Amino acid sequence: MPLKVKVRYFAGLRRLIGLKEETYTVEEETSLRILLMKLIPERHGEIGKLWMKRLFEMSPDGELTPHRGYMILINGRHYNEYAEGLNRILRDGDCVSILETVGGG
Amino acid sequence: MMLSERELERYDRQIMIPGIGIEGQRRLKSTTVAVVGVGGLGCPSSIYLAAAGFGRIILIDEGHFELSNLNRQIHGWQRDIGRLKAEVAKEKLTALNPDVEVETLTIKLTEENIDEALGEADIIIDGLDNWRTRFLVNEHCVRHRKPFIHAGVRALYGQMTTIKPGEGPCLRCIFPQNPPEAERFPVLGATPAFFATLQVMEAVKLVTGVGRLLVGRLLFFDGEEMRFEIVEVERNPNCPTCGNL
Numbered sequence: 054m055p056l057k058v059k060v061r062y063f064a065g066l067r068r069l070i071g072l073k074e075e076t077y078t079v080e081e082e083t084s085l086r087i088l089l090m091k092l093i094p095e096r097h098g099e100i101g102k103l104w105m106k107r108l109f110e111m112s113p114d115g116e117l118t119p120h121r122g123y124m125i126l127i128n129g130r131h132y133n134e135y136a137e138g139l140n141r142i143l144r145d146g147d148c149v150s151i152l153e154t155v156g157g158g
Numbered sequence: 159m160m161l162s163e164r165e166l167e168r169y170d171r172q173i174m175i176p177g178i179g180i181e182g183q184r185r186l187k188s189t190t191v192a193v194v195g196v197g198g199l200g201c202p203s204s205i206y207l208a209a210a211g212f213g214r215i216i217l218i219d220e221g222h223f224e225l226s227n228l229n230r231q232i233h234g235w236q237r238d239i240g241r242l243k244a245e246v247a248k249e250k251l252t253a254l255n256p257d258v259e260v261e262t263l264t265i266k267l268t269e270e271n272i273d274e275a276l277g278e279a280d281i282i283i284d285g286l287d288n289w290r291t292r293f294l295v296n297e298h299c300v301r302h303r304k305p306f307i308h309a310g311v312r313a314l315y316g317q318m319t320t321i322k323p324g325e326g327p328c329l330r331c332i333f334p335q336n337p338p339e340a341e342r343f344p345v346l347g348a349t350p351a352f353f354a355t356l357q358v359m360e361a362v363k364l365v366t367g368v369g370r371l372l373v374g375r376l377l378f379f380d381g382e383e384m385r386f387e388i389v390e391v392e393r394n395p396n397c398p399t400c401g402n403l
Contacts, residue, residue: 061389063378063380063387064315064378064380067380067383068382120338121335121336121337121338122337122338124332124333124337126389126391129389129390129391129392130391130392130394131331131332131333131334131394133334133335134331134334134394134396150389152317152376152378152389153315154310154317154333154337155310155311155312155315155316155317155343156286156287156288156289156292156310156312156337156339156340156343157198157287157310157311157312157316157340157343157345157350158195158197158198158199158200158284158285158286158287158309158310158311158350
């Protein structure tokens with residue numbers, strides 16, 4: 054049965070995508086990784102390419118990983134706090150928030 | 159702690175606030191606050207802390223004012239270029255409110271000196287421009303169960319939260335990985351000033367018990383769109399910093 058997942062964008066990403074939030078209907082067993090790296094960029098076409106460039110960076114072991122300047126939360130908890138990390142399987146009603154974090158003072 | 163006639167008059171308008179009163183003002187007077195970093199956040203926060211009557215303010219910064227600081231670090235006036243930020247700030251705060259005690263520590267916080275530097279502070283206000291020291295302060299605050307009012311800014315954007323160790327997430331729960339450091343970042347003075355005044359509001363609420371704190375909530379402000387957002391954030395039971403509380 055398809056599940057509904059809400060995605061909320063903040064600051065620069067909100068301006069990039071042009072939306073405050075949107076809903077994705079995903080198949081069971083869809084991971085956070087698939088949502089961020091496939092479903093969101095596919096839905097947004099050309100902007101999706103910029104999305105990938107901005108949100109991801111190459112880790113030292115050569116894997117695409119979310120840029121450390123962004124914080125990705127699933128229901129208020131950083132994705133890294135879930136044992137499966139980016140491979141966390143999304144559940145019906147999950148809210149994914151993608152925030153820019155800034156450190157100046 | 160008693161309030162003098164002069165203090166009762168000076169703080170009259172905030173004593174009128176339900177929940178503060180004379181008792182709340184007395185509590186503010188007996189509270190020691192440390193402002194870590196006297197920059198874009200720390201300059202305005204220290205002004206409002208002094209004006210609100212926090213009895214003792216410890217200013218920590220080893221830096222000197224440079225011309226490029228002056229769009230936001232408002233204790234620094236043209237004549238202050240080259241002078242120690244903490245010392246300049248102390249002069250101005252004492253001139254604003256001689257009833258508060260201001261101390262300066264012109265040091266760089268390290269693992270070795272942090273417990274001594276912040277030992278007497280009841281509340282720590284984030285005025286930092288780097289994550290490495292923020293996490294050091296976070297660890298001190300968790301070790302000593304002390305509130306830490308975090309803010310970070312860039313350009314017209316920023317975020318803040320109030321950390322009460324054991325009650326809500328600590329900075330490490332919220333940021334499991336250190337965000338990247340930026341040596342030189344764009345910023346409009348009004349952005350840190352805005353967050354600094356909210357930090358002071360949280361500090362007053364912490365001491366007086368007025369209202370609801372930003373514990374477990376991250377507040378984002380996007381000045382380009384004039385939009386506030388609040389995101390609920392949870393404790394990480396496996397947090398390497400506060401997981402054992």
